[in-house]
Amino acid sequence: MILTEPLLEVRDLEVTFGHIQALRGASLTVGKHEIVGLVGDNGAGKSTLVKAISGVRPADSGQIYVEGAPATLGSPAASRDLGIEVVYQDLALASHLDSVENLFLGRQLRRGGVLRALGFVDRAEMRRVATETFVTLKMTVKDLSTPVGDLSGGQRQAVAVARAAHWAERLIIMDEPTAALGPVQTEQVGKMIRRVREHGLSVLVVSHDLPQVLDICDRVVVFRHGLAVASVASGDIGVRDLVDLMSGAEAADEEEL
Numbered sequence: 708m709i710l711t712e713p714l715l716e717v718r719d720l721e722v723t724f725g726h727i728q729a730l731r732g733a734s735l736t737v738g739k740h741e742i743v744g745l746v747g748d749n750g751a752g753k754s755t756l757v758k759a760i761s762g763v764r765p766a767d768s769g770q771i772y773v774e775g776a777p778a779t780l781g782s783p784a785a786s787r788d789l790g791i792e793v794v795y796q797d798l799a800l801a802s803h804l805d806s807v808e809n810l811f812l813g814r815q816l817r818r819g820g821v822l823r824a825l826g827f828v829d830r831a832e833m834r835r836v837a838t839e840t841f842v843t844l845k846m847t848v849k850d851l852s853t854p855v856g857d858l859s860g861g862q863r864q865a866v867a868v869a870r871a872a873h874w875a876e877r878l879i880i881m882d883e884p885t886a887a888l889g890p891v892q893t894e895q896v897g898k899m900i901r902r903v904r905e906h907g908l909s910v911l912v913v914s915h916d917l918p919q920v921l922d923i924c925d926r927v928v929v930f931r932h933g934l935a936v937a938s939v940a941s942g943d944i945g946v947r948d949l950v951d952l953m954s955g956a957e958a959a960d961e962e963e964l
């Protein structure tokens with residue numbers, strides 16, 4: 708059961724680490740403009756799935772389709788080229804650089820003409836684009852020139868989400884987006900995720916915060932022992948039932964995933 712046309716389809720992924728089968732034929736679909744929560748107990752295979760989709764640790768077998776076309780996500784660059792960006796739990800920001808520099812980390816805009824040949828970075832244009840991105844996403848970053856290491860956890864999260872939203876053309880994957888945040892900042896991240904979707908992207912949110920997942924996601928996929936065991940519209944399930952599905956206390960819901 709998906710609510711919109713498929714954007715990302717993952718079919719029968721298997722990943723083995725020595726004797727451990729982290730993914731045992733895992734399947735999952737994210738629709739266009741859909742916010743999907745991915746939940747599961749520790750060791751269920753969520754991070755392994757994210758690494759397979761982001762090209763960090765490609766799956767041993769299985770298929771991935773992006774807008775219906777077979778995708779070979781053999782490296783992070785291949786995944787990014789298909790419009791997929793990941794916001795990692797540690798945010799992967801350079802703390803000594805400011806918000807603008809972090810937005811363009813490793814992907815600076817270069818000046819035109821002779822200056823381009825000399826490798827000059829176009830700071831004015833980067834600042835303009837960064838400001839536009841923050842305004843579009845209604846994110847208030849106090850001072851774009853402050854090193855991000857001096858910003859609050861919520862502000863840093865905003866910078867990381869803005870960077871992903873700026874570069875992603877199709878899908879943002881968020882790994883535990885609110886694990887280190889207080890309740891107010893957690894709510895703000897939820898609003899950011901919805902705004903990202905309003906701007907045409909899909910979002911896959913990996914989280915242990917089940918109330919938040921139910922609050923912000925359209926649909927929740929439950930992983931257990933390396934497999935998706937349920938896919939449920941958020942409005943149709945509560946925290947208690949999700950926990951039961953995660954732990955295997957209830958029979959798995961074998962709907963189309």
Ligand SMILES: Nc1ncnc2c1ncn2[C@@H]1O[C@H](COP(=O)(O)OP(=O)(O)OP(=O)(O)O)[C@@H](O)[C@H]1O
Pocket residue numbers: 724727728729747748749750751752753754755756
């Ligand atoms: N690099 C690795 N080497 C060996 N085993 C690994 C490796 N990465 C993951 N695993 C194992 O694969 C299984 C799935 O791990 P994974 O990190 O994907 O689970 P998870 O659902 O993300 O868990 P958590 O919620 O704790 O982050 C676990 O048994 C884990 O110990």
